[in-house]
Amino acid sequence: VDNSGAPDYFNVDDLLTDEHKLIRQTMRDFVKREISPNIEKWAQDAHFPSEIVPKFGDVGAFGPTIPTEYGGGGLDYISYGIIMQEIERGDSGMRSTASVQGSLVMYPIYAYGSEEQRKKYLPKLASGEWLGCFGLTEPDFGSNPGGMVTNIKDMGDHYLLNGAKLWISNSPECQVAVVWAKNEQGRIKGLIVERGMEGFTTPEIHNKWSLRASCTGELVFDNVKVPKENLLPNVDGLRGPLGCLDSARYGIAWGAIGAAIDCYESALNYAKQRIQFDKPIAGFQLIQKKLAEMVTEITKAQLMVWRLGVLKNEGKATTQQISMAKRNSVDMALHVAREARQIHGGMGITGEYPIMRHMMNLESVITYEGTHDIHLLITGADITGIQAFK
Protein backbone atom coordinates (compact mmCIF):
# COMPACT_ATOMS: atom_id res chain seq x y z
CA VAL A 1 0.00 0.00 0.00
CA ASP A 2 1.43 3.34 -1.06
CA ASN A 3 0.63 5.93 1.57
CA SER A 4 2.70 8.65 0.03
CA GLY A 5 1.25 11.46 -2.00
CA ALA A 6 -1.23 13.24 0.20
CA PRO A 7 0.16 15.81 2.54
CA ASP A 8 -0.25 14.03 5.87
CA TYR A 9 1.27 16.54 8.24
CA PHE A 10 -0.38 15.17 11.37
CA ASN A 11 -0.07 11.45 10.55
CA VAL A 12 -3.79 11.12 10.00
CA ASP A 13 -2.95 7.91 8.15
CA ASP A 14 -2.26 6.30 11.53
CA LEU A 15 -5.98 6.71 12.22
CA LEU A 16 -6.94 4.74 9.11
CA THR A 17 -7.15 0.96 8.78
CA ASP A 18 -5.25 -1.03 6.16
CA GLU A 19 -8.56 -1.48 4.35
CA HIS A 20 -9.05 2.30 4.21
CA LYS A 21 -5.57 2.72 2.75
CA LEU A 22 -6.16 -0.02 0.20
CA ILE A 23 -9.43 1.61 -0.87
CA ARG A 24 -7.62 4.92 -1.21
CA GLN A 25 -4.90 3.40 -3.35
CA THR A 26 -7.45 1.65 -5.57
CA MET A 27 -9.38 4.87 -6.08
CA ARG A 28 -6.23 6.88 -6.66
CA ASP A 29 -5.10 4.42 -9.35
CA PHE A 30 -8.56 4.54 -10.90
CA VAL A 31 -8.62 8.34 -11.02
CA LYS A 32 -5.09 8.51 -12.46
CA ARG A 33 -6.03 5.98 -15.13
CA GLU A 34 -9.61 6.91 -16.05
CA ILE A 35 -10.09 10.56 -15.14
CA SER A 36 -6.89 12.61 -14.92
CA PRO A 37 -5.64 11.97 -18.49
CA ASN A 38 -8.97 13.10 -19.98
CA ILE A 39 -10.54 15.52 -17.55
CA GLU A 40 -9.07 18.68 -18.97
CA LYS A 41 -10.48 17.96 -22.42
CA TRP A 42 -13.86 16.85 -21.06
CA ALA A 43 -14.11 20.05 -19.05
CA GLN A 44 -12.92 22.32 -21.86
CA ASP A 45 -15.41 20.64 -24.23
CA ALA A 46 -18.22 20.64 -21.62
CA HIS A 47 -18.47 16.90 -22.24
CA PHE A 48 -19.99 14.47 -19.76
CA PRO A 49 -18.21 11.14 -20.34
CA SER A 50 -21.10 8.71 -19.93
CA GLU A 51 -18.68 5.78 -20.29
CA ILE A 52 -17.36 6.66 -16.82
CA VAL A 53 -20.66 5.60 -15.22
CA PRO A 54 -20.21 1.78 -15.49
CA LYS A 55 -16.53 2.22 -14.64
CA PHE A 56 -17.50 4.00 -11.42
CA GLY A 57 -19.81 1.06 -10.79
CA ASP A 58 -17.00 -1.47 -11.29
CA VAL A 59 -14.60 0.32 -8.95
CA GLY A 60 -17.25 0.61 -6.22
CA ALA A 61 -17.76 4.38 -6.28
CA PHE A 62 -21.56 4.15 -6.21
CA GLY A 63 -23.19 3.58 -2.85
CA PRO A 64 -20.13 2.39 -0.91
CA THR A 65 -22.08 2.27 2.37
CA ILE A 66 -25.15 0.48 0.93
CA PRO A 67 -25.21 -3.21 2.00
CA THR A 68 -23.68 -5.68 -0.46
CA GLU A 69 -26.97 -7.60 -0.89
CA TYR A 70 -28.22 -4.59 -2.89
CA GLY A 71 -24.99 -4.21 -4.87
CA GLY A 72 -23.41 -1.61 -2.57
CA GLY A 73 -19.97 -1.79 -1.00
CA GLY A 74 -21.00 -2.51 2.59
CA LEU A 75 -18.23 -0.18 3.73
CA ASP A 76 -18.01 2.30 6.59
CA TYR A 77 -18.33 6.07 6.29
CA ILE A 78 -14.60 6.76 6.40
CA SER A 79 -14.21 4.57 3.32
CA TYR A 80 -16.98 6.54 1.66
CA GLY A 81 -15.23 9.80 2.50
CA ILE A 82 -11.91 8.52 1.17
CA ILE A 83 -13.55 7.48 -2.12
CA MET A 84 -15.11 10.92 -2.56
CA GLN A 85 -11.80 12.60 -1.72
CA GLU A 86 -9.85 10.65 -4.30
CA ILE A 87 -12.44 11.28 -7.02
CA GLU A 88 -12.51 14.99 -6.24
CA ARG A 89 -8.72 15.12 -6.43
CA GLY A 90 -9.44 14.35 -10.05
CA ASP A 91 -12.45 16.63 -10.51
CA SER A 92 -15.40 17.95 -8.49
CA GLY A 93 -17.75 17.30 -11.41
CA MET A 94 -16.83 13.62 -11.48
CA ARG A 95 -17.30 13.49 -7.71
CA SER A 96 -20.70 15.13 -8.14
CA THR A 97 -21.79 12.31 -10.44
CA ALA A 98 -20.77 9.74 -7.84
CA SER A 99 -22.20 11.68 -4.86
CA VAL A 100 -25.57 12.10 -6.49
CA GLN A 101 -25.79 8.46 -7.49
CA GLY A 102 -24.75 7.12 -4.07
CA SER A 103 -26.09 9.61 -1.56
CA LEU A 104 -29.02 11.22 -3.32
CA VAL A 105 -30.45 8.36 -5.37
CA MET A 106 -29.34 5.05 -3.84
CA TYR A 107 -29.48 6.26 -0.25
CA PRO A 108 -33.17 7.39 -0.32
CA ILE A 109 -34.22 4.23 -2.16
CA TYR A 110 -32.37 2.17 0.45
CA ALA A 111 -33.47 4.19 3.50
CA TYR A 112 -37.04 5.11 2.51
CA GLY A 113 -37.90 2.58 -0.20
CA SER A 114 -39.85 -0.69 -0.15
CA GLU A 115 -38.03 -4.00 -0.45
CA GLU A 116 -39.28 -4.28 -4.06
CA GLN A 117 -37.89 -0.81 -4.87
CA ARG A 118 -34.54 -1.66 -3.30
CA LYS A 119 -34.27 -4.86 -5.32
CA LYS A 120 -35.43 -3.27 -8.54
CA TYR A 121 -33.23 -0.17 -8.54
CA LEU A 122 -30.20 -0.49 -6.25
CA PRO A 123 -28.20 -3.19 -8.09
CA LYS A 124 -28.56 -1.38 -11.44
CA LEU A 125 -27.55 1.94 -9.87
CA ALA A 126 -24.62 0.35 -8.01
CA SER A 127 -23.24 -1.23 -11.18
CA GLY A 128 -23.68 1.96 -13.19
CA GLU A 129 -26.07 0.31 -15.62
CA TRP A 130 -28.43 3.14 -14.69
CA LEU A 131 -27.61 6.72 -13.79
CA GLY A 132 -29.85 8.54 -11.33
CA CYS A 133 -30.53 12.12 -10.35
CA PHE A 134 -32.11 13.93 -7.41
CA GLY A 135 -34.73 16.59 -7.96
CA LEU A 136 -35.24 18.94 -5.04
CA THR A 137 -34.32 22.49 -6.18
CA GLU A 138 -36.88 24.44 -8.21
CA PRO A 139 -36.56 27.69 -10.17
CA ASP A 140 -38.15 29.64 -7.29
CA PHE A 141 -37.06 27.47 -4.35
CA GLY A 142 -33.34 26.87 -3.78
CA SER A 143 -32.24 27.52 -0.21
CA ASN A 144 -35.88 27.21 0.83
CA PRO A 145 -36.88 23.82 -0.62
CA GLY A 146 -39.90 23.55 1.70
CA GLY A 147 -41.65 26.12 -0.51
CA MET A 148 -41.61 23.78 -3.52
CA VAL A 149 -44.59 23.84 -5.87
CA THR A 150 -44.01 20.56 -7.76
CA ASN A 151 -46.97 18.41 -6.78
CA ILE A 152 -48.74 15.07 -7.04
CA LYS A 153 -52.45 14.33 -7.20
CA ASP A 154 -53.81 10.96 -6.19
CA MET A 155 -55.69 9.58 -9.20
CA GLY A 156 -56.63 6.25 -7.63
CA ASP A 157 -54.28 3.82 -9.39
CA HIS A 158 -51.47 6.36 -10.01
CA TYR A 159 -50.22 9.83 -9.11
CA LEU A 160 -50.27 12.74 -11.53
CA LEU A 161 -47.00 14.69 -11.22
CA ASN A 162 -46.66 18.31 -12.32
CA GLY A 163 -43.94 20.91 -11.86
CA ALA A 164 -40.27 21.53 -12.66
CA LYS A 165 -36.89 21.13 -11.02
CA LEU A 166 -33.79 23.19 -11.86
CA TRP A 167 -30.04 22.69 -11.46
CA ILE A 168 -30.26 18.92 -11.36
CA SER A 169 -26.90 17.11 -11.63
CA ASN A 170 -26.96 14.07 -13.98
CA SER A 171 -30.49 14.93 -15.20
CA PRO A 172 -29.83 14.98 -18.97
CA GLU A 173 -28.37 11.45 -18.83
CA CYS A 174 -30.45 9.87 -16.09
CA GLN A 175 -32.59 6.75 -16.34
CA VAL A 176 -34.20 7.38 -12.95
CA ALA A 177 -34.93 10.48 -10.89
CA VAL A 178 -35.73 10.64 -7.19
CA VAL A 179 -38.15 13.57 -7.15
CA TRP A 180 -39.59 15.46 -4.19
CA ALA A 181 -43.13 16.79 -4.59
CA LYS A 182 -46.03 17.93 -2.42
CA ASN A 183 -49.20 15.88 -2.13
CA GLU A 184 -52.69 17.35 -1.85
CA GLN A 185 -52.18 17.77 1.90
CA GLY A 186 -49.00 19.78 1.27
CA ARG A 187 -46.74 17.00 2.61
CA ILE A 188 -43.43 16.42 0.81
CA LYS A 189 -43.19 12.93 -0.72
CA GLY A 190 -40.42 11.16 -2.65
CA LEU A 191 -41.12 9.44 -5.97
CA ILE A 192 -39.04 7.41 -8.38
CA VAL A 193 -39.61 8.74 -11.88
CA GLU A 194 -38.26 6.77 -14.83
CA ARG A 195 -37.13 8.03 -18.23
CA GLY A 196 -39.73 7.17 -20.80
CA MET A 197 -42.70 8.11 -18.62
CA GLU A 198 -44.91 10.30 -20.78
CA GLY A 199 -44.62 14.02 -20.05
CA PHE A 200 -41.18 13.71 -18.35
CA THR A 201 -38.31 15.62 -20.01
CA THR A 202 -34.78 16.60 -18.92
CA PRO A 203 -33.51 19.68 -20.80
CA GLU A 204 -29.80 20.33 -20.35
CA ILE A 205 -28.36 23.57 -18.93
CA HIS A 206 -25.61 24.88 -21.21
CA ASN A 207 -22.82 27.46 -20.87
CA LYS A 208 -21.74 26.62 -17.30
CA TRP A 209 -18.29 27.91 -16.32
CA SER A 210 -18.17 25.35 -13.51
CA LEU A 211 -18.47 21.54 -13.24
CA ARG A 212 -18.20 21.43 -17.01
CA ALA A 213 -17.59 17.66 -17.13
CA SER A 214 -20.76 17.02 -15.11
CA CYS A 215 -24.09 17.33 -16.86
CA THR A 216 -26.72 19.53 -15.27
CA GLY A 217 -30.29 20.10 -16.33
CA GLU A 218 -33.94 20.53 -15.54
CA LEU A 219 -36.63 17.99 -14.79
CA VAL A 220 -39.97 18.92 -16.31
CA PHE A 221 -43.14 17.06 -15.36
CA ASP A 222 -46.20 17.68 -17.49
CA ASN A 223 -49.02 15.47 -16.20
CA VAL A 224 -46.65 12.53 -15.67
CA LYS A 225 -48.49 9.38 -14.57
CA VAL A 226 -46.35 7.83 -11.84
CA PRO A 227 -47.40 4.34 -10.67
CA LYS A 228 -48.32 4.17 -7.00
CA GLU A 229 -45.58 1.63 -6.34
CA ASN A 230 -43.01 4.32 -7.26
CA LEU A 231 -43.74 6.39 -4.15
CA LEU A 232 -41.10 6.01 -1.42
CA PRO A 233 -43.31 4.61 1.35
CA ASN A 234 -41.18 5.14 4.43
CA VAL A 235 -40.66 8.90 4.58
CA ASP A 236 -42.77 12.00 4.90
CA GLY A 237 -41.90 15.70 4.94
CA LEU A 238 -38.74 17.72 4.42
CA ARG A 239 -36.72 15.34 6.56
CA GLY A 240 -36.71 12.95 3.54
CA PRO A 241 -34.63 15.11 1.20
CA LEU A 242 -32.66 16.61 4.11
CA GLY A 243 -31.59 13.13 5.24
CA CYS A 244 -30.16 12.50 1.76
CA LEU A 245 -28.38 15.85 1.84
CA ASP A 246 -26.73 14.94 5.15
CA SER A 247 -25.18 11.95 3.47
CA ALA A 248 -24.08 13.85 0.35
CA ARG A 249 -22.73 16.81 2.32
CA TYR A 250 -20.70 14.43 4.43
CA GLY A 251 -19.09 13.16 1.20
CA ILE A 252 -18.44 16.72 0.01
CA ALA A 253 -16.73 17.57 3.31
CA TRP A 254 -14.19 14.86 2.48
CA GLY A 255 -14.26 15.43 -1.27
CA ALA A 256 -13.39 19.10 -1.37
CA ILE A 257 -10.18 18.36 0.54
CA GLY A 258 -9.18 16.27 -2.49
CA ALA A 259 -9.46 19.29 -4.78
CA ALA A 260 -7.44 21.34 -2.25
CA ILE A 261 -4.73 18.67 -2.10
CA ASP A 262 -4.44 18.59 -5.89
CA CYS A 263 -4.04 22.38 -6.00
CA TYR A 264 -1.54 22.38 -3.13
CA GLU A 265 0.61 19.66 -4.65
CA SER A 266 0.65 21.36 -8.02
CA ALA A 267 1.55 24.70 -6.39
CA LEU A 268 4.33 23.15 -4.28
CA ASN A 269 5.90 21.44 -7.28
CA TYR A 270 5.59 24.51 -9.44
CA ALA A 271 7.08 26.77 -6.78
CA LYS A 272 10.10 24.51 -6.37
CA GLN A 273 10.76 24.49 -10.12
CA ARG A 274 9.88 28.00 -11.22
CA ILE A 275 12.90 30.29 -11.13
CA GLN A 276 12.55 34.05 -10.79
CA PHE A 277 15.25 36.48 -9.62
CA ASP A 278 17.71 33.53 -9.91
CA LYS A 279 16.04 31.28 -7.36
CA PRO A 280 13.02 29.02 -7.06
CA ILE A 281 9.97 31.07 -6.14
CA ALA A 282 9.44 28.54 -3.28
CA GLY A 283 12.35 30.35 -1.60
CA PHE A 284 10.44 33.62 -1.27
CA GLN A 285 8.73 34.26 2.04
CA LEU A 286 5.41 35.29 0.51
CA ILE A 287 5.20 32.06 -1.49
CA GLN A 288 6.11 30.04 1.62
CA LYS A 289 3.36 31.82 3.52
CA LYS A 290 0.82 30.72 0.93
CA LEU A 291 2.09 27.12 0.89
CA ALA A 292 2.39 26.86 4.68
CA GLU A 293 -1.12 28.19 5.16
CA MET A 294 -2.46 25.79 2.55
CA VAL A 295 -1.02 22.73 4.26
CA THR A 296 -2.17 24.00 7.66
CA GLU A 297 -5.75 24.43 6.46
CA ILE A 298 -5.73 21.06 4.67
CA THR A 299 -4.49 19.40 7.87
CA LYS A 300 -7.21 21.03 10.00
CA ALA A 301 -9.88 19.91 7.54
CA GLN A 302 -8.46 16.36 7.41
CA LEU A 303 -8.74 16.08 11.18
CA MET A 304 -12.28 17.49 11.21
CA VAL A 305 -13.60 15.08 8.59
CA TRP A 306 -11.85 12.09 10.13
CA ARG A 307 -13.56 12.81 13.46
CA LEU A 308 -16.85 13.40 11.66
CA GLY A 309 -16.40 10.00 9.98
CA VAL A 310 -15.95 8.29 13.34
CA LEU A 311 -19.12 9.98 14.62
CA LYS A 312 -20.97 9.00 11.43
CA ASN A 313 -19.88 5.37 11.85
CA GLU A 314 -21.21 5.49 15.41
CA GLY A 315 -24.50 7.01 14.17
CA LYS A 316 -23.79 10.15 16.19
CA ALA A 317 -22.89 12.78 13.56
CA THR A 318 -25.41 15.62 13.65
CA THR A 319 -26.73 17.59 10.69
CA GLN A 320 -25.12 20.66 12.23
CA GLN A 321 -21.70 19.01 12.46
CA ILE A 322 -21.99 17.94 8.82
CA SER A 323 -22.92 21.51 7.84
CA MET A 324 -19.87 22.89 9.59
CA ALA A 325 -17.54 20.38 7.95
CA LYS A 326 -19.01 20.85 4.46
CA ARG A 327 -18.72 24.61 4.76
CA ASN A 328 -15.22 24.51 6.18
CA SER A 329 -13.80 22.07 3.62
CA VAL A 330 -15.25 23.81 0.57
CA ASP A 331 -14.30 27.30 1.71
CA MET A 332 -10.81 26.06 2.53
CA ALA A 333 -10.49 24.35 -0.87
CA LEU A 334 -11.63 27.43 -2.76
CA HIS A 335 -9.14 29.57 -0.86
CA VAL A 336 -6.34 27.06 -1.54
CA ALA A 337 -7.28 27.00 -5.24
CA ARG A 338 -7.13 30.80 -5.47
CA GLU A 339 -3.75 30.98 -3.74
CA ALA A 340 -2.43 28.11 -5.89
CA ARG A 341 -3.60 30.01 -8.97
CA GLN A 342 -1.45 32.94 -7.97
CA ILE A 343 1.60 30.76 -7.30
CA HIS A 344 1.31 29.40 -10.86
CA GLY A 345 1.38 32.94 -12.23
CA GLY A 346 0.07 33.15 -15.79
CA MET A 347 0.38 29.38 -16.18
CA GLY A 348 -2.30 29.05 -13.52
CA ILE A 349 -5.04 30.18 -15.86
CA THR A 350 -4.36 27.47 -18.45
CA GLY A 351 -5.47 23.86 -18.73
CA GLU A 352 -1.83 22.79 -18.37
CA TYR A 353 -2.51 22.77 -14.64
CA PRO A 354 -5.67 21.67 -12.82
CA ILE A 355 -5.99 24.82 -10.72
CA MET A 356 -8.43 26.99 -12.61
CA ARG A 357 -10.72 24.02 -13.28
CA HIS A 358 -10.80 23.12 -9.56
CA MET A 359 -11.37 26.76 -8.66
CA MET A 360 -14.32 27.16 -11.00
CA ASN A 361 -15.76 23.80 -9.96
CA LEU A 362 -15.59 24.79 -6.31
CA GLU A 363 -17.73 27.85 -7.07
CA SER A 364 -20.60 25.39 -7.58
CA VAL A 365 -19.64 23.18 -4.68
CA ILE A 366 -19.76 26.18 -2.31
CA THR A 367 -23.35 26.86 -3.48
CA TYR A 368 -24.95 23.45 -3.95
CA GLU A 369 -26.02 21.16 -1.13
CA GLY A 370 -26.70 24.23 0.99
CA THR A 371 -24.87 27.50 0.34
CA HIS A 372 -21.87 28.69 2.32
CA ASP A 373 -24.05 31.23 4.13
CA ILE A 374 -26.93 28.87 4.85
CA HIS A 375 -24.49 26.42 6.49
CA LEU A 376 -23.14 29.27 8.61
CA LEU A 377 -26.70 30.08 9.70
CA ILE A 378 -27.24 26.42 10.60
CA THR A 379 -24.27 26.68 12.97
CA GLY A 380 -25.60 30.02 14.20
CA ALA A 381 -29.01 28.55 14.92
CA ASP A 382 -27.44 25.57 16.69
CA ILE A 383 -25.29 27.61 19.05
CA THR A 384 -27.80 30.37 19.80
CA GLY A 385 -31.06 28.45 19.60
CA ILE A 386 -32.42 31.18 17.30
CA GLN A 387 -33.01 30.54 13.59
CA ALA A 388 -31.85 33.50 11.51
CA PHE A 389 -32.78 32.17 8.09
CA LYS A 390 -36.53 32.18 8.38
Ligand code: FAD
Ligand atom coordinates in the same frame (compact mmCIF):
# COMPACT_ATOMS: atom_id res chain seq x y z
P1 FAD B 1 -30.80 31.00 -3.54
O1 FAD B 1 -31.44 30.11 -2.54
O2 FAD B 1 -31.67 31.93 -4.32
O3 FAD B 1 -29.67 31.84 -2.81
C1 FAD B 1 -29.08 33.00 -3.39
C2 FAD B 1 -28.21 33.66 -2.32
O4 FAD B 1 -29.03 34.08 -1.23
C3 FAD B 1 -27.18 32.70 -1.72
O5 FAD B 1 -25.98 33.40 -1.46
C4 FAD B 1 -27.79 32.27 -0.39
O6 FAD B 1 -26.84 31.91 0.58
C5 FAD B 1 -28.55 33.54 -0.01
N1 FAD B 1 -29.67 33.26 0.88
C6 FAD B 1 -30.81 32.56 0.62
N2 FAD B 1 -31.59 32.53 1.70
C7 FAD B 1 -30.93 33.19 2.67
C8 FAD B 1 -31.21 33.50 4.04
N3 FAD B 1 -32.32 33.07 4.63
N4 FAD B 1 -30.30 34.19 4.72
C9 FAD B 1 -29.15 34.62 4.15
N5 FAD B 1 -28.84 34.37 2.87
C10 FAD B 1 -29.71 33.68 2.15
N6 FAD B 1 -30.23 20.80 -6.60
C11 FAD B 1 -30.85 19.59 -6.60
O7 FAD B 1 -31.96 19.44 -6.08
N7 FAD B 1 -30.26 18.50 -7.16
C12 FAD B 1 -29.04 18.57 -7.76
O8 FAD B 1 -28.53 17.56 -8.26
C13 FAD B 1 -28.38 19.84 -7.82
N8 FAD B 1 -27.20 19.97 -8.49
C14 FAD B 1 -26.67 21.23 -8.67
C15 FAD B 1 -25.56 21.40 -9.52
C16 FAD B 1 -25.04 22.66 -9.75
C17 FAD B 1 -23.89 22.83 -10.70
C18 FAD B 1 -25.60 23.78 -9.08
C19 FAD B 1 -25.04 25.16 -9.30
C20 FAD B 1 -26.68 23.61 -8.25
C21 FAD B 1 -27.24 22.35 -8.04
N9 FAD B 1 -28.39 22.18 -7.27
C22 FAD B 1 -29.02 20.95 -7.21
C23 FAD B 1 -29.07 23.33 -6.69
C24 FAD B 1 -28.41 23.90 -5.47
O9 FAD B 1 -28.58 23.06 -4.37
C25 FAD B 1 -28.96 25.32 -5.26
O10 FAD B 1 -28.37 26.14 -6.26
C26 FAD B 1 -28.67 25.87 -3.88
O11 FAD B 1 -29.45 25.20 -2.92
C27 FAD B 1 -28.95 27.36 -3.78
O12 FAD B 1 -30.20 27.67 -4.29
P2 FAD B 1 -30.33 28.87 -5.37
O13 FAD B 1 -29.33 28.67 -6.43
O14 FAD B 1 -31.77 28.95 -5.74
O15 FAD B 1 -29.90 30.16 -4.57
